[in-house]
Amino acid sequence: MKRQLTMRYAIIIGAMLVIFVIPISIGSFYYQINSELDADVNILKKELNDPILPAWFERLYVEKRGITEVEPYSHREVRRFAIYALTSTAQGDIPDEIPLFMTYFWHHNGLSWAINSEFSTANTLWRDTDNGQFYYLHTYKQWINQQHYLIAVAIPITTAVQILFSVLIALPIALLLSSLGGYWLVNRALQPLRDITRKVEHINAEQIVTHLVVANPHDEIGQLAQALNHSLDRIDQSFQRLKNFTADAAHQLRTPLTIIHNVGELSMRQPMTVAQYRESMGSVLEESNKLQQVIDTLLLLTQRDSGNVSQSPFQFDDISPFVADIVEMLQVIADEKQQEIRLISSEKVPVYMDQGLLEQALINIIHNAILYTPVGGTITITCAYNVDANTSKPQNKPQSTITIADNGPGIALHDAEHIFDRFYRGNLQHKQSGTGLGLAVAQQAIRLAGGEVQLLNAGEQGAIFQVKCYVVQNTPYSI
């Protein structure tokens, strides 16, 4: 990752340098020289128009160019020029051996090509053999007063060439340095990722709450860290639930096992009467039934958790008779506690759901209500269509609800959020009855069937459970 990014970075930088820096520097180099030379040549041309070439040519030139001082004996970096008179021959116009005018240090050596050029202007690179300097030579031929002249201007370019060379040499070095810089940058940018990786590596089921540090919540890595934190939270919560569940399940299974073991041990300790033995065996069987029920229910929950449920939804025109059947079935238990179950349904309540799942859920919820409502209490079941149970006002979206309200002790606030958890029992008196899975089964069944069940109130006013149902095919209940 680091290497790849650095490589790409270096390639891009290198390409940029090659594409932009080199042509631009070379181009600007030529442009600068040419414009200077043009300026020189123009000045000289003007001076040539004077009938008499001034003896102070050089001084004039220097003044016009705004160069105040020319070191006459300097061998370096001095702009040089010469003006030749051209003599017409059969081979063309040939400059005189000696120029009409020349600046200090002018050499004729090596200039013949430019001077003999048949073009009116010519450029060439010229090296002064005396001082080893490079010059850029520009020649220009012009007729003035029937006389053909050649103007030759040489500009020292050693510094410019040196600069160009140093650019070319510096390029790979710059590339190398920028690559190193890029590597460092990438390394630095990826550091938080490495931190995250290291921390995530240490996460296991036991130790999830290693929260990743979010340096900047707005950059990409901060967002990644936040996203990871959120999902770690969720995983932690499910692990926690799983842990609680396992602990509860173990407890739920261990209690009957302990009883079976103890009863068996007691029976073996001393001879008993047949009736006593029967009593013991009955107790053992009772507990084994409980074990069986817990295991069966757990298996059912697990199977359904994995989505292994076949459903065949049924369109009820009115759910009330279906609910009435369930009530009738459970009525006997309520009768034992002198409880009254009221079924209120003032209109047709359409429901589209799987019968089996809905029935199981309703049985469990209503049975739960009977269990928790004291002797002589009342359970009110209301089937309603298009009415919000909270406000009793009609709803915009079609919705069918079955509300089971009891006037029992209610569900405490701290229990309310766990009421559908597996094995959660709050602080209840009915320790011996049920598996503690009834509401969990109910909720799972309702959800699988496409509905939702919730506890509408917490507190001492009795519990109100509401089941929201599919009304017709493909129109889910509204939340």
Next chain:
Amino acid sequence: MTTLLLIEDDPKIAATIVQSLQTQTWNVNHVITGEAGFFEAQQHTFDLIILDLMLPVKDGYEILAALRKQGNQTPVLILSAKCELDDRVRGLDIGADGYLAKPFSFVELHACIRALTRRGAIQEPSHLSAGNLQLDRLTRSVTRAGEKITLTKLEFDLLYYFLQHQGEVIPRYLLAKEVWHQTQRSTPLDNVIDVHMSRLRKRLVTKKDNNKLIHTIRGVGYMLSTTAP
């Protein structure tokens, strides 16, 4: 005489099954491994093979498949701790005639064996009795020592089922399945059954005869018998 072959590797389970089958005057041949069972099934003719699914080396499915491939059409009842739908379907597809999930009650096992070894349709009796209790299914009337007893439909069905299985201990889940037609084992229904059973028991006790006919067998279920267990 009905002869059964039991292929079951767990000695405790096998022992209880053999014991329970012998009380029903059935002949039981018990083997421990699938291979031995396969050999036995080829050597002798059985009325029914009771096959455990989880066997060492070769499992029940393999044994069953091999038997059916050989053309052996002996009815096979699968006993298994695997109670998921897929396992049932697989077993029945391979050629099993019945499937009973562990743990099961002996009443249910016996009922399955009777159903699978039964030859020809059996007629549901229209008249049943237990001691001085008389039930007529056609007129739906029940009398005890000549005294008429009024029952609800559910109570009548319950009593009819118990009279059919006199002297047998009926577990609640079997009642749920047979009388309430509920397949899921659930706690709420057990409570419902208990209430109905206690009501039925009270109804059957009359002024002329207050001997209990329905007995609660703790931890198992209920039994209708003229004598106390």
